[in-house]
Amino acid sequence: MKAPRKKFLPARLTPALRAFLDNSASGGIVLMAAAALALLVANSPLAGAYAEALHAELGGLSVLHWINDALMAVFFLMVGLEIKREMIEGQLSSWPRRILPGAAALGGMIGPAIVYLAFNLGEAGHPKGWAIASATDIAFALGVLALVCPRVPISLRVFLTALAIIDDLGAVVIIALFYAGDVNAVALAGAVVVTLALIGLNRIGTTRLSPYLALGAVLWFCVLQSGIHATIAGVVLAMTIPLRGRAPGAGQAPAPLATLEHALQPWVTYLIVPVFGFANAGVSFAGLSLGALADPVPLGVTLGLFIGKQVGVMLTVAALIRLRLAELPSGATWMQFYGVALLCGIGFTMSLFIGLLAFPGAPLLQDEVKLGVLLGSLLSTIAGAIVLRCSTAGPKIDSAD
DSSP, X not given: XXXXXXXXXXXXXXXXXXXXXXXXXXXXXXXXXHHHHHHHHHTSTTHHHHHHHHTOEETTEEHHHIIIIIIHHHHHHHHHHHHHHHXXXXXXXXXXXXXXXXXXXXXXXXXXXXXXXXHHSSTTOOGGGTTTTOOOOHHHHHHHHHHHOTTSOHHHHHHHHHHHHHHHHHHHHHHHHHSOOSOOHHHHHHHHHHHHHHHHHHHTTOOOHHHHXXXXXXXXXXXXXXXXXXXXXXXXXXXXXXXXXXXXXXXXXXXXXXXXXXXXXXXXXXXXXXXXXXXHSOOOOTTOOGGGGGSHHHHHHHHIIIIIHHHHHHXXXXXXHHTTSOOOOTTOXXXXXXXXXHHXXXXXXXXXXXXXXXXXXXHHHHHHHHHHHHHHHHHHHHHHHHHHHHSOOOSOOOTTO
């Protein structure tokens, strides 16, 4: 998520706060703080109030459901906008640009799934969680990269961003195909009708955002009732938003997709994702022992993120380079690239989200997923930071990029 944010920030921000919000690492920092706060609260005298607040009923849904089904639909809308922009005119706009991060993302999804299933195919295992370690958290990973090693080549940051975007696309497809509930045919038909209406708006050249957003709200409700996870509505809506504005007279109209993406970015980065992290990362360690980490689910998630991700990414990229189908990112060394491959194991937001879908109504398994995601992401962060700090320094990253 690299689009500029300055013009969407209040004019009266202090210079220090404005500098923090404009920093590429700030989104990751806020997310880390939200996760840490959730762990503190869940293991404090406030734990009861924390759980009670999340399960309080509001408009027919619990607060936690509003966060995971409604707020995260806005997050997926942002993800969809970013995927569309990058695929059409950005870092993934041509096949030569797609092949390295695309293949690395595929290897980085297959590797964790194999590792997870290696621990969960037995009688005591839970194979339905195979996709939990599939995606890289773009805000977290880029935040760590900017904080611990701001002098790696810019090409590595571009690679990590592109890989995470493709990972997100893969996660969206996985959620749609493998984690749908019992389908309500009437609601699904309604969602199809609304989607066709959105496509129609795009086809006739409508560039005002309000009709799209109004229909998007209806689409979200239909998808919520259909049995498919409601967040998919955000991605579908994003795919129908026009990339370019029409040219009225002498001037070019603002691009609807860029306008919406820029408007959503600070809300998603500094409110929606941290709120999701705070609501879902809180796991109580009361009664847990180190032995619990050896259970199939937390062990599979932890090693899937920490081992499966780096092995999948590295083997895929090494094979492409050996076959002369791709080259290492410009100016990067193998050690620096390995450090970035380790950071791909930071799967926080999407991993937690898929974990909730994989084990609905199973609080114990959801807590085990949280333990695995937190530990796997922490190990990937520490190892990636050490490798990158020890790597040969490259040109300084432009923090304003």
